[in-house]
Amino acid sequence: MASTAFKSRIDVFSMPPKFFNFKPTLLNFKRVFFKIAGWGKFAKEVPSDFPRALLNSAIITALSTGLAVLLGTLSGYAFSRYSFPGKADVLFFILSTRMLPSMVIVVPVFVMYKNLGLFNTHLGMIILYTVFNLSFSVWMMKGFMDEIPVEFEEAAMCDGYTRFQAFLKIVLPQALPGISATAVFCGITAWNEYVFALILTSEEVKTVPPTIAGAILKTTGINWGEVAAASLLFLAPVLIFTFFVRKYLLRGVTFGTIKG
Incomplete structure (x- = not known):
């Protein structure tokens, strides 16, 4: 390519x-x-439509990934530190949302978005991608939170920290590798998503994957050089982001595999 x-x-x-x-x-x-x-x-x-599509992809991916990681971090912390009736069932329900093929819900989502005025909007795609990534984010962050000893927070609270202050100043810095790894995976999922971007958007909000697919389906023939160039530009932001967080990513994917 x-x-x-x-x-x-x-x-x-x-x-x-x-x-x-x-x-x-x-x-x-x-x-x-x-x-x-x-x-x-x-x-x-x-x-061409590519610069606008690239900007749309960047906006939707950045905001949906940020929301998914934020909500996943808070939820993962709650599931890791607190016990309540039906906790295992709730976790299984969250995980089960990943088992449903996207094509099964595309028509209901399309009808719902048309009725709510979210069709062909950045907000609609941000909400959709956030929901898609949330279950993965919750499970990932719960696993990372489980590896952080609760004794650190207890010691901080003995020194006068509130639970929230202990979370911000003790837990979050240690969870940064996990947050980075989760953000990379959620970002790649949102960045590469094709089916809903094709069906729920038109020219104003269309992202890069359906834009490149449209270039392939031209009646005048396929210019493979342009398709390859567009694909290369499409890959560049993900590669750059992954390069800058690679230190945290490597620590994140091996977090908890070695016990001291």
Whole structure:
């Protein structure tokens, strides 16, 4: 995909395939942001839908991930530290929401969103992706909270901290690797989601996955160089985010596997 993004249309379809011996071009990246409208002498460059779709993806992913991680952290802490009747049943119910295929609920969600005025809105997609990621976030954060000794909080409360202050100043710093790992997984899920983004949005709120799919389904043929360039740009934010949190991510995915 990386090499195809820098190939001309002739090099993309050349036989035998050219892996390294081709002249690189940035035209595909230009066409991702500016498309040709019109024919012949009336042809001109106009802005494409990709920048708006990329911004939509960034807004929806960032806010839905933030909400899912925030609610998951608070819920995971509560499930880890408190006992109440039916706790195991509630946890199983939360987990069971992940077992339902998305296609089963797409029609009810579509009808509900049309009636509530959430169709083709950023708010609607943020709520939807938050709900999708919440069960995963709760279970992940509960596991991380279970690995943090409760004695640390008890010692802090003996020194005059309230429960909330102990949570903020003692628990959260130790849970940061788990929070980072959960945020990465939730962010990737929201960033890559395709089905609901295709059905519940139109041009104004459409995200990148259906936008790239629309480029593939053109009647004029598939420009694989443009598709590869758009896909490469789509992957870049996730790779950059993962790079900056890699220290916490590596600690998060191994949190609790080694006992001291």
